[in-house]
Amino acid sequence: MKKLFFCLSLLISSFVARSQNQYNIIPVPQKLTPLTGEFVWEKTTTIVSTSEFKDVANLLNEQLNLVSGSSKKVIVKEKGLASSAIQFVKNEQLGDEAYTLKASSKQVIIAAKTAKGAFYGVQTLLQLLPTQVFSEAKVEGIKLAIPNCTIEDAPRYVYRGLHLDVGRHFFPVSFVKKYIDLIALHKFNTFHWHLTEDQGWRIEIKKYPKLTQIGSIRKQTIVGRYGSGKYDGKPYGGFYTQEEIKEVVAYAKTKYVNIVPEIEMPGHAQAALAAYPELGCNPDKIYQVHTTWGVSEDVFAPREETFTFLENVLTEVMALFPGQYIHIGGDECPKEQWKESRFCQDLMKREGLKDEHELQSYFIRRIDKFITSKGRKMIGWDEILEGGLSPNATVMSWRGEEGGIAAAKENHDVIMTPGSYLYLDHYQADPKTEPLAIGGFLPLEKVYSYEPAPKELTAEQQKFILGIQANVWTEYMETSNYIEYMVFPRACAVAEVAWSPSASKNYADFTKRLKTHVERLGKLKVNYAKGFLSTK
Structure with a gap:
């Protein structure tokens, strides 16, 4: 009997192991x-x-x-x-x-x-x-x-996103298509394409040719970490023509990936102001495309000319991108120039705005109204909550979960993307052993541990959490190889958090499956990080 039991145990163990493999x-x-x-x-x-x-x-x-x-x-x-x-x-x-x-x-x-x-x-x-x-x-x-x-x-969440910043460093259409392939393989359904920044404007706008003639090129780039004071002295540029944008959108459609374009406003606007300085708070200032990282003080002035400009830009953007969402940024907008601007202060008095945060809300509401009039939906980073949330806005909660929780409680749609769990520009191992990154520490296991449904929300409020997105900011990612290294396999963990039932999450099982999965990534010539392979 013992021998029979032993044989049965071996058979069951063998089947289970075979199943797992x-x-x-x-x-x-x-x-x-x-x-x-x-x-x-x-x-x-x-x-x-x-x-x-x-x-x-x-x-x-x-x-x-x-x-x-x-x-x-x-x-x-x-x-x-x-x-x-x-x-x-x-x-x-x-x-x-x-x-x-x-x-x-x-x-x-x-x-x-x-x-x-x-x-x-x-x-x-x-x-x-x-x-x-x-x-x-x-x-x-x-x-x-x-x-x-x-x-x-079936997926747990309807929105499953992966982001790529091409403003700090530009990447060719061939790599963008590969990125979309990898998005689709992991059952993400959204590619958030961050197209404009202080450091470069990357999308052709026919009505405003200087945006790419001037705004897409910075005269040099900071070397090493932010604040080093060293520059390479080399012009850096690149942008996508509208034909290239159409090509990428059509390609993404074949992989059932929707593209969310991001046009930053009212901050992160220095590249646009380098091309059209009359849109800034100081018409006499000579702007240059930003050559260092960090947040520029130069922001759009909330004049009628600025709104006309942005509406014209967004009209061309919406003609290129058929998806429902248009991302307008709304984050990290310094208010100093607005405080010093007589025009801005007079506008605040006329509109009954008590401070510059409410002026930003006024700005965002104007844009939201325009986007909504075109049958689209506006998304912004969680700073759009400041001064009062625009009526139709969807919030991306990146500074923790607080913004997302507040928005959901007000019955606004939310995409969770907290930096401490979903910013793939953070170090994934000991910085002493890794290439230069922006900072932070986000190992694979922590990414996998993320739970997008905050306990602070009721079951009804949690329905406003549409899903999650991982973000890839490229200040320190100069090459596509480095992007792949930072994104994979951490994006595999994000994919499972977004798609699979929370009850099925098991990190030990995930890493077992991942050892086979990275063989697939290898066949696809993806330069994935291999550090997790050495862990038990």
């Missing part, structure tokens, strides 16, 4: 049931899809053809199931981003209500296959086997 999916699905056996992609295997999901099916087919050396085509079939096939079917009962996946030895069925849900099913299916499936060329002798299982999956 086979289902290394990030983010972890809502519900996964392991089954024995596997489905193998053979010469006779086909991909079958309804016409509605054909584009998604083609994405999977192209990758499987690439690594296997096949030249198969997707078969369109509106009804009925096929054997020896990977099949996409419609299920109206599922949520917009939900999917189910059923893998048996005879067939694999991905069901979804929308193409986006089917796309997320494909991301999971690819992670069930050997990591070589992410290769960029044919893999000789590869066995494309999918372990049998049933998966029911």
Whole structure:
């Protein structure tokens, strides 16, 4: 009897270990049931899809053809199931981003209500296959086997974002597309593109050509840490043409990623003022694109000419970006120039504004009204709460969670993005062993530990927490390689916090799955940080 019990224990342990090794999916699905056996992609295997999901099916087919050396085509079939096939079917009962996946030895069925849900099913299916499936060329002798299982999956939050600042350092379209690929792989659905800064204006605006002729180029860049006083003496610039923006937006659409553009105001405006100084508080001042990091004192003046300028800029931006959200920044706006401006002080008296914080609220409300009139929604950093929150605004809570909590209590939509958990420009290991970064300390485990639903909110108020976003500020990230190093694998942890049920979070299990997942990142030529691999 003891011998039989021992053998059974070994068998169960073996199955559990095998299950864990086979289902290394990030983010972890809502519900996964392991089954024995596997489905193998053979010469006779086909991909079958309804016409509605054909584009998604083609994405999977192209990758499987690439690594296997096949030249198969997707078969369109509106009804009925096929054997020896990977099949996409419609299920109206599922949520917009939900999917189910059923893998048996005879067939694999991905069901979804929308193409986006089917796309997320494909991301999971690819992670069930050997990591070589992410290769960029044919893999000789590869066995494309999918372990049998049933998966029911849907995201915890509707907004799952990853941000990139291209104002401090500019990155080409090719890298932006790669970044979008990685966003999609991890089931994020939003790319927050931070396009304007004190240090550079990065988007072509036809009505105001000087924004890129002048505002996109700084004469030099600070060397080393902020405050070093040393500069490289080299002009630095770059911007995206409107055609390039359209190209990226179209590409993101194929990966079911919405792009949120950010045009900073009323602060972080020095590059714009270098191009159009009449928009500043001191018309006689000669502005230059900022050459150091930190917050510039130069801000937009709340004149009618400024609002006309910004409305014209936003009109062109909205024509390029079809998503509902337009981000206007609203953060870190020094008030000194407004305090010293006779115009601003007279405006405050006319409008009955008690201080410069209320003047900022006046500024933001004007912009919010314009964006709303165009059928869009405004997002701003949590400083837009100061002086009174604009009626239709969505708040990104970055200075901790307090702003998000306050906004949710006022029935405003909130995206949680607190710096202490979700700023991927912070050090991820001992600074003595790491490349130069802005500061802070945010190891992988702390990112994973984040809980976006504050206990201070009631269940009803928590419904206003739309989701989370990780931010990537690039003062010290000069190359795409360094961005990848800082973002991955920490973004993998963010993805799981945003997508997976909080009850399923388990850091030890996550890191086990991550060891397989980084092999996928390696196939995709991602320069991920490897420090977690040396920890137990």
